[in-house]
Amino acid sequence: MKRIADLDPAGMTSQQRSVYDAIANGPRKGVRGPLAVWLHRPELAQNAQALGRYCRYETSLEPRRSELAILVIARIWGSEYEWYAHKPIALDAGVSPAVVEAIRTNAVPVLERADEAIIHTFLTELHRDRKVSDETYRGAVELLGEAGVIDLTGLAGYYTLISMTINVFQVSPPDGVPNELGA
Template sequence: MKRIADLDPDQMTPAQRGAHDAIASGPRKGVRGPLAVWLHRPELAQHAQALGRYCRYETTLPPRLSELAILTLARVWGSEYEWYAHKPIALEAGVSRDVVEAIRTHAQPVFSQPDEAVIHAFLTELHRDRKVSDARYAEAVERLGEAGVIDLVGLAGYYTLISMTINVFQVAQPAGVPNELGE
């Protein structure tokens, strides 16, 4: 059960309404999940949604790699809502079903594309060790470029914030949608 109620738009303060309208009129086309939680602190909602817009829609990483990164982070954090929201987007962006299933079950994915292997290994190492080795960093720069690595770390920070929000406030996927991560 969600720990914090969604706000009724008719009951919002002007700051909350401004944040709500900015989010709803953007590429997300609505205010759901962790964004709805953040509306309780409209200043956080405004800044976080701007970072999220960049991380999701404007980085140097193509959608296939961004969505693979998001699923990897959803699995690391056991974030069912994030998994629910991004699994279909990842599949549509070209992440293979076998890779998605391997991530879901904590198996080592078999990647057909080296850039995907780098994304997964980099994020797995970063979250396990709280840093990345010189070798992993060099491999990531070689495959993604320096800008891509910077964008990947920014995306990791943002989706960690998303996952923490989902987990702390118990944001669930819609009724009737089963948990896939076993959390």
């Protein structure tokens, strides 16, 4: 059960409505999940959605790489809504079903692509150790470039914020959609 109700657009303040319209008319095509929670604080919603737009649509990371990263973060945080929202996007972007399933079950995925392996290692180390090793950093720069490592780090921070919001406010997938992470 979600801890905070979605706002009715008819009852929003002018600032909330402005942010709502910007999100609903942008590439997301709607205000759902954590964005609906943040709308209660329109300043947060405005700034977070701008960062999210960059992390989702404008980074140097191709969609396969960024969607893999989002799934890894969703799994780390047990964020069911994020998993629900991004699993089909990741599969469409070229992340293999076997990799998706391994991440879902918390198994170590067999990652045949070097860029996917370094993304998984980078994010696992970052969340487990709160830093990455020199070896992992060098490997990430070699495979993703310096811009890619900066974008991956920003994406990790943004989707951690997303996952924390989802978990704190108990934002769930739509009714009838089963939890896949066991959270």
